[in-house]
Amino acid sequence: MDSESSATDSTETASERLDVGFLPVEVPGLDGTGATYTAALLIRELSKHHDVTVYVVSQRTADRSQLPATDRVDYVVRDDLPKLPHPLLTKIDVVDDLTDRLERHDLVHSYSTGFIEPLSTLSTPTLVTLNSYQPVCPKGDMMWMDREKCGGSGRAKCAACIAGSAYTRKSGVETTLRSSYDSLAKLEFVQDSIAAREGISAYHLLSPHQRDDYAEFGFPEERLKVIPHFDSGEFAVSNPEAYKRGGDPEVGRDDDDPFTLLAVGAFKYVKGFQVLLRALPSILDAGYDVRVRIAGAGPHGDALRSLSSDLGVDDHVDWLGFVDHDDLPAEYAAADAFVYPGLLDEPFGRVFLEALASGTPVLSSDVGSTDFIVGDAGVRFESDDPESLAHAFGELRDDYERYQAATSEQLARFSREQVVSEFRALYADVHAGRSPTERTETFETERTVVRSD
Known part of the structure; x- marks a missing residue:
């Protein structure tokens, strides 16, 4: 199939309303990282085109009055989870318990990078947003000893990097111990995520360099689709x-x-x-x-x-x-x-x-x-x-x-309309079993900005 006809087919199919299971990083609507904020924006926008069930899995308390959308959106809430033995591992256990319910959807989209392994066993089409480097780096930053970009993971290498970075940062005993424990507990998680990478139908990346990084870690290139954040309009000022x-x-x-x-x-x-x-x-x-x-x-x-x-x-x-x-x-x-x-x-x-x-x-x-x-x-x-x-x-x-x-x-270049349109086409491709990279890549061409030499 050539890219032009594929793009046409995806645009036409994007109008189909799907039953989508959506897993955000955290409780949408609460203060948090950029991923938490963007997930809330996506729930609002994508629920205009699809029936969405949001699975909230969190150690925090979900206040339903703050959830970002209610029209054609259902919420399944598993909040106030224990933090031990590790917050992420506890969440993964809950998602494991939800797999029978997730199977009922037309498509499951995880905006959390933490659920590659439990979702890889689903028979329903799956999409995972890779909005961090957590699945390939226990520290989540791909920085070897906090000094240079890392070129690959391994249990011994990652353990040495965690210890070396803790020394470099000199952030105090309590902060260092907490950070080191968090990273060391993810060593097995990283290996499990990499081993399960082929079981996900498609991956959503935020930028071209991130797509290239994940391709180097062996994630299937034909399943990697770049769609950036969009301008929410909240930071615009009239003058x-x-x-x-x-x-x-x-x-x-x-x-x-x-x-x-x-x-x-x-x-x-x-x-x-x-x-x-x-x-x-x-x-x-x-x-x-x-x-x-x-x-x-x-x-x-x-x-x-x-x-x-x-x-x-x-x-x-x-x-x-x-x-x-x-x-x-x-x-x-x-x-x-x-x-x-x-x-x-x-x-x-x-x-x-x-x-x-x-x-x-x-x-x-x-x-x-x-x-x-x-x-x-x-x-x-x-x-x-x-x-x-x-x-x-x-x-x-x-x-x-x-x-x-x-x-x-x-x-x-990052308008809401363009980005939401790309997500709708991506959902259509994943649901139909098409490779998302068969279509023309709207956001693949990098612009040149002046660099001071």
Whole structure:
């Protein structure tokens, strides 16, 4: 079957209403990771086209008043689960007990990466979203010793990496022990997930680089389909220029005002905030007046604040602490640029869409598929290289209007309509037993974004 006729067939079949079993990562509607948030968005959108039963399997308490949709959506709730011997392993046991019920659906879609092994035995078509590296890496980041990208797993290798990373992070005894226990308990889980990979009908990936990573781990390439996150519209502001110009859209940006950078994320070593802080002296020495606003919290926070003091840049840094999701749009919109200094290849990074939706260009480390997401609306720099970040800042600052003007066009590539349409076609392909890669790949072509050399 050629790709053109396959695309036509999938579009026509996508109108069929299916009975879908959906397993989110966590209780949809509660605060959590980007995967939790996106799962709630998908439930709302896909329930407009399919009958959806959501299987909530969680150690948290599910408040039905906060669940994201009720029209054509049923909920099967298994909450308040014990955390021991391990939260993920407890959830897998519950999904094992639900397999007879899951068999009744036309299609089962797990937005959690944790359920490859129990779902691999189902006779009904299955789709698993790989929104993390959990099935192939006990730490979930594919970073060997937190220093470089890992090229493959194995029990002994993974155990050594867990121990070495715990030493590198120096996050305190309690945090280190908790993190190490969590990772060590997943050693067998990773091996089980890899062994069961052929039993899943198709996999949904968030970005091209993530698809390539999983292909290298032996996941069947013809079953790997890239569909990114979509713009939820929640971070859009009516006039971002008004925010960036102090509330007056008629007044141009005053170059005497500091150029504001916003960074958002958990305070972990691999998030790279230390790289941003180390770049500040070079940026200031180059004559730029800059202010960095950092929103987040976590175990690496004390070390970051100490580093800021040691570098003498405290007067240029605002520590915002944890910022509620509802308050983030204004922070993005008020910033002149968003900066992501992370060291690891995030599967996607919803923060980039949040920045673009606010009319805010991006400075990003050259990891993962940041070129695919940011496009012409930003500048990349070498990961873990403060001088490269400082140089990239200069490029963006000196040609700021051009990068900012590109934000709306780049964001349009991730429209809700396009992404939901791709999911409907993917569901149709999986249900019909077609390979999802037979169709033209809408999101496969990576865009080129300027990188500072």
